[in-house]
Amino acid sequence: MGLLINGEWHDQGYETHKHGGEFVRESAKLRDWIGHDAPPGSQALEPEAGRYHLYVSLACPWAHRVLIMRQLKGLAPLIGVSHTSPLMGEKGWTYREDEGSSGDAVNGAAYHHALYTLHDGHYTGRVTVPMLWDKKRGAIVNNESADLVRMLNTAFDDLTGDTRDFYPAALRETIDAVNADVYEHINNGVYKAGFATQQQVYEKHVQALFAALERMDARLGEQRYLAGEWLTEADIRLFTTLIRFDAVYHGHFKCNLKRIEDYPNLSHYLRELYQWPGVSETINMAHIQRHYYLSHVSINPNGIVPAGPLLGLERAHDRARLPGRGVFQRA
Numbered sequence: 001m002g003l004l005i006n007g008e009w010h011d012q013g014y015e016t017h018k019h020g021g022e023f024v025r026e027s028a029k030l031r032d033w034i035g036h037d038a039p040p041g042s043q044a045l046e047p048e049a050g051r052y053h054l055y056v057s058l059a060c061p062w063a064h065r066v067l068i069m070r071q072l073k074g075l076a077p078l079i080g081v082s083h084t085s086p087l088m089g090e091k092g093w094t095y096r097e098d099e100g101s102s103g104d105a106v107n108g109a110a111y112h113h114a115l116y117t118l119h120d121g122h123y124t125g126r127v128t129v130p131m132l133w134d135k136k137r138g139a140i141v142n143n144e145s146a147d148l149v150r151m152l153n154t155a156f157d158d159l160t161g162d163t164r165d166f167y168p169a170a171l172r173e174t175i176d177a178v179n180a181d182v183y184e185h186i187n188n189g190v191y192k193a194g195f196a197t198q199q200q201v202y203e204k205h206v207q208a209l210f211a212a213l214e215r216m217d218a219r220l221g222e223q224r225y226l227a228g229e230w231l232t233e234a235d236i237r238l239f240t241t242l243i244r245f246d247a248v249y250h251g252h253f254k255c256n257l258k259r260i261e262d263y264p265n266l267s268h269y270l271r272e273l274y275q276w277p278g279v280s281e282t283i284n285m286a287h288i289q290r291h292y293y294l295s296h297v298s299i300n301p302n303g304i305v306p307a308g309p310l311l312g313l314e315r316a317h318d319r320a321r322l323p324g325r326g327v328f329q330r331a
């Protein structure tokens with residue numbers, strides 16, 4: 001694990017000692033945009049089939065959001081993907097095929113950080129997945145998963161004719177509010193608990209995480225999806241943490257007050273989303289477990305990967321008891 005400083009790789013973990021034992025996530029820096037609704041300050045790029053390439057880790061929950069959107073929006077024929085090896089060691093993410101990477105057929109990079117320095121030889125910052133690459137300019141478009149999910153929702157619709165909308169205008173306020181809670185206490189909450197290096201910091205974050213899971217479970221007792229009757233990006237963003245929870249966060253990150261399996265609504269909701277057409281193809285449990293248990297040496301020094309649990313995600317779910325309308329279609 002490390003970062004680039006002025007284009008040079010430094011093997012360096014998260015500096016929790018500088019923040020009183022807290023894990024503090026660095027904001028993504030590369031924020032250009034494909035399509036018309038580029039936010040102020042970001043360069044707007046043309047949507048084109050075959051021009052962009054997605055670099056992911058199949059273990060990473062942030063990358064997983066983007067992979068699910070690519071799948072559900074029918075973008076696989078337009079946007080290629082390379083995935084890293086599950087192991088993130090002293091050189092960071094690699095494209096070692098002998099360890100389970102797809103390799104990098106676009107740029108031939110051996111290391112993910114080489115793509116960041118191809119983009120900018122003096123890059124400074126953490127080297128993260130997911131990252132979207134522009135083959136035409138030989139540059140990174142964006143390395144923030146929340147942006148990439150939004151972009152894929154609309155940018156290529158004129159090319160694909162797909163008008164499914166995971167961020168419908170009428171639900172945006174609700175989605176934004178749920179996303180903020182889920183991001184702070186659940187998506188990033190598991191990391192804040194798991195990477196804490198002081199007891200009271202861990203306890204504070206683990207309590208906040210389970211309070212948020214209780215809130216989501218209660219919400220899903222009343223309605224089919226997080227924003228109501230439509231499946232939206234808010235559900236995709238919660239799903240990628242839930243699917244890793246019992247297999248990794250419960251043990252490895254010590255988020256063990258309950259399992260997702262123990263929640264009456266979250267457990268069935270997780271199964272419904274797992275069984276949603278296209279979603280299970282984006283999941284690789286072996287990458288997920290191997291990545292966390294083998295890469296975070298300070299948490300699991302002997303690198304033993306647990307044998308279980310058996311998740312049984314194919315079991316029937318009861319979500320049809322609540323009204324659901326699938327994915328909203330733009331007119």
Ligand SMILES: N[C@@H](CCC(=O)N[C@@H](CS)C(=O)NCC(=O)O)C(=O)O
Pocket residue numbers: 001002003026027028057059060061062063126127128129130143144145146
């Ligand atoms: N804000 C980013 C965070 C992505 C992120 O932290 N990815 C992790 C993998 S799960 C990573 O690449 N970490 C490498 C590092 O921090 O050095 C996003 O959501 O896209």
